[in-house]
Amino acid sequence: xxxxxxxxxxDAYAPERETTxxxxxxxxxxxxxxxxxxxxxxxxxxxxxxQHPSTHGVLRLVxxxxxxxxxxxxxxxxxxxxxxxxxxxxxxxxQGVTFVTRADYLAPIFNEVAYCLxxxxxxxxxxxxxxTVARVLLMELNRIGSHLVCLATGGMELGALTGMxxxxxxxxxxxxxxxxxxxxxxNHAYVRPGGLAQDFPEGxxxxxxxxxxxxxxxxxxxxxxLTGQPIWRQRLEKVGYxxxxxxxxxxxxxxxxxxxxxxxxQRKVEPYCGYEEYDFEVxxxxxxxxxxxxxxxxxxxxxxxxxxxxxxxKMEPGPVMVADRKIAWPAxxxxxxxxxxxxxxxxxxxxxxxxxxxxxHFKLVTEGFRVPPGQVYVPVESxxxxxxxxxxxxxxxRPVRVHVRDPSFVNLQTMPAMSEGxxxxxxxxxxxxxxxxxxxxxx
Amino acid sequence: xxxxxxxxxKDGAEQTGGPQSSAEAGGGDVAAQRAAGGxxxxxxxPERAGAGxxxxxxxxxxxxxxxxxxxxxxxxxxxxxxxxxxxxxxxxAPAERPFGGWFDEFxxxxxxxxxERKISRAAIQQVTVDRxxxxxxxxxxxxxxxxxxxxxxxxxxxxxxxxxxxxxxxxDVEQRLHVVYHLLSMTYRRRIRLEVALDIDDPRLPSVVxxxxxxxxxxxxxxxxxxxxxDGHPALxxxxxxxxxxxxxxxxDYPLGGxxxxxxxxxxxxxxxxxxxx
Numbered sequence: 001x002x003x004x005x006x007x008x009x010x011d012a013y014a015p016e017r018e019t020t021x022x023x024x025x026x027x028x029x030x031x032x033x034x035x036x037x038x039x040x041x042x043x044x045x046x047x048x049x050x051q052h053p054s055t056h057g058v059l060r061l062v063x064x065x066x067x068x069x070x071x072x073x074x075x076x077x078x079x080x081x082x083x084x085x086x087x088x089x090x091x092x093x094x095q096g097v098t099f100v101t102r103a104d105y106l107a108p109i110f111n112e113v114a115y116c117l118x119x120x121x122x123x124x125x126x127x128x129x130x131x132t133v134a135r136v137l138l139m140e141l142n143r144i145g146s147h148l149v150c151l152a153t154g155g156m157e158l159g160a161l162t163g164m165x166x167x168x169x170x171x172x173x174x175x176x177x178x179x180x181x182x183x184x185x186x187n188h189a190y191v192r193p194g195g196l197a198q199d200f201p202e203g204x205x206x207x208x209x210x211x212x213x214x215x216x217x218x219x220x221x222x223x224x225x226l227t228g229q230p231i232w233r234q235r236l237e238k239v240g241y242x243x244x245x246x247x248x249x250x251x252x253x254x255x256x257x258x259x260x261x262x263x264x265x266q267r268k269v270e271p272y273c274g275y276e277e278y279d280f281e282v283x284x285x286x287x288x289x290x291x292x293x294x295x296x297x298x299x300x301x302x303x304x305x306x307x308x309x310x311x312x313x314k315m316e317p318g319p320v321m322v323a324d325r326k327i328a329w330p331a332x333x334x335x336x337x338x339x340x341x342x343x344x345x346x347x348x349x350x351x352x353x354x355x356x357x358x359x360x361h362f363k364l365v366t367e368g369f370r371v372p373p374g375q376v377y378v379p380v381e382s383x384x385x386x387x388x389x390x391x392x393x394x395x396x397x398r399p400v401r402v403h404v405r406d407p408s409f410v411n412l413q414t415m416p417a418m419s420e421g422x423x424x425x426x427x428x429x430x431x432x433x434x435x436x437x438x439x440x441x442x443x
Numbered sequence: 444x445x446x447x448x449x450x451x452x453k454d455g456a457e458q459t460g461g462p463q464s465s466a467e468a469g470g471g472d473v474a475a476q477r478a479a480g481g482x483x484x485x486x487x488x489p490e491r492a493g494a495g496x497x498x499x500x501x502x503x504x505x506x507x508x509x510x511x512x513x514x515x516x517x518x519x520x521x522x523x524x525x526x527x528x529x530x531x532x533x534x535x536a537p538a539e540r541p542f543g544g545w546f547d548e549f550x551x552x553x554x555x556x557x558x559e560r561k562i563s564r565a566a567i568q569q570v571t572v573d574r575x576x577x578x579x580x581x582x583x584x585x586x587x588x589x590x591x592x593x594x595x596x597x598x599x600x601x602x603x604x605x606x607x608x609x610x611x612x613x614x615d616v617e618q619r620l621h622v623v624y625h626l627l628s629m630t631y632r633r634r635i636r637l638e639v640a641l642d643i644d645d646p647r648l649p650s651v652v653x654x655x656x657x658x659x660x661x662x663x664x665x666x667x668x669x670x671x672x673x674d675g676h677p678a679l680x681x682x683x684x685x686x687x688x689x690x691x692x693x694x695x696d697y698p699l700g701g702x703x704x705x706x707x708x709x710x711x712x713x714x715x716x717x718x719x720x721x
Contacts, residue, residue, distance in 0.1 A: 077682065077683065078681075078682060078683040078684060078685070081683040081684065083692065083699075085668075085693065086692060086693050086699060087699070087714070089699075090699050090714040090715050091714065121574055122574070124574075248602045248603055248629075249655070249656045249657065250656055250657050251603060251604060251605070251655070251656075251657025252657075253603075262629070264629060269629075269632055270632065270634075373533035374533070374535070374573050374574060375573070375576075375578075375610075375623075375636075376574055376576060377576065377605075377606075377625050377634070377636060379605065379634075386605060388605055388606055388625065390606065390608060390623065390625065392610050393533075394533045394612070395533060400610065400612065400613070401610045401611070403606070403608040403610075403623075405605055405606035405608075405625070409660065409664075410657060410660070410661075412660075413656075413657060413659060413660050442683055443683075
């Protein structure tokens, strides 16, 4: 790469142009050796992404390289901006769930729960215990799935293809369970302000227990496959170093912060959804590198299984929606021959017996409920760190503002700090260890 | 304490807020302001004094939008006559001492820290405690100093800036653009919110990137979405929208967009043109 011939012919693949900074070549193909005049430094600006298999979705990285060393790295985002926050302002509070669940699409339950907790805080509503325990169960199930994708895609980006196939195989188990419990594999809109859309189906406890047993038997395989593997360790150890002061300055939370030794986990420090009742550990490390983050994610999956197990025991019969009929939809939904809808009993009641019920149902579904004016900020611990919802209400049936403090968005700012001065290959490892989900970054 | 008499203006509407009411240590300037009629921003704050404040104290966050709409609306294409309801602008109520919980202790700490750093107490225009969260409405010139105080003072230690974002309260509201900061103190496990109200014609305030580097992308997003200019930001460019985009999409006067969709023979208008109940 450093040997540049002076007599290089004009290359159709590398047109040159003069700028104030010197000759710039735009290389679109061919051999680098045939480009350049040898008088200038070897600074190359590489544009990686937004369509690139190892940038974790539509993330674009602009890397300034000298040889294989990254001098400067910048990330360019916005390719998946879908205006979720703005859209929520034009829908009622319940409909907002269907939007926010699509933000961080690998952690949809966390978005739903955080949004609903915020709406409930504005309303001052107390959610029934069964719904809260079910939320915890779903969040931990979702956390396992999200961490598995991180390991799987991270493994794929680093060339550990078996890590990818194994990770997605295990995640599929989780998705099957999520589909059984909520009706959908992703974009559930299952958690609603006030509780849940409907109760778990018959036989959920057995399925969950079965899943826990399967995962207990399979998770140790990751230690065999990756943890002790020399190539995996060489790719990750001492790579993507970000100490605790860097994490705090750049706002990094979640596994990145915990890998630097600070045991900061919202579930422990500001418990929500009754997490103080559950017995689990917050794994931490002090190496602050990609390998530590990998190990933390594996350890967190084991902890999530522990929480799920306890949640199954804590589930008591009872309602899954607040009793307040001004918030709760009048009908619990059920699955019929033509898909999910109102139960037959409810249709019979509103059509045959009670005009008031029909009016009430119509008003609540079309208009929605009113939320007292004010603003709240509710953070939860998503697989990637602090996921916060800042909601502002003016007393109407629609939010004035829904702001998502997405951990991927904030954590992605640490990419330059982790990768500048390192090798190009380590950029991939760093980005994989940040685990940004572009749906959340761009919203 | 002499707080009670000092912190309440003659009509009783003046807020007795946080650092302002723990003001003894801060010396005479507060007393002078109280004597002058209770309007906190004065001499030290030339440009902003008076703007957006009510003459007799009370809340500085002044909404001017009135309730209108409901029935009798014409021209909306809605034959029921229902629609276009606009709720009055929300006024966050100023909090009174005691705030409850850790808020009082924290407000005392903040008052002492401000005094130590010779930052005028007028920097904080209003304190609101709502739903267990405390909000400080901050004068825009002071936001950077205030953030530095909050981060560095050993009794405050807000190490992490969780989020910076904008809120547009919509047309007809005075100072409709708000910039909201959510700060987290891991040492004391406290969360606070700072809020700066801005005029739509002059949406500028100092950047806090030099205190909280994490605010970099947050401020870029707020510029992109709300058109708020953060002076001193290292590279205030668009972040989510394309570089050549016109307008700031999350302002309330920016249309949501969308096209009518035909569903089962009926034409459904785009979401921002449908009947609205608020």
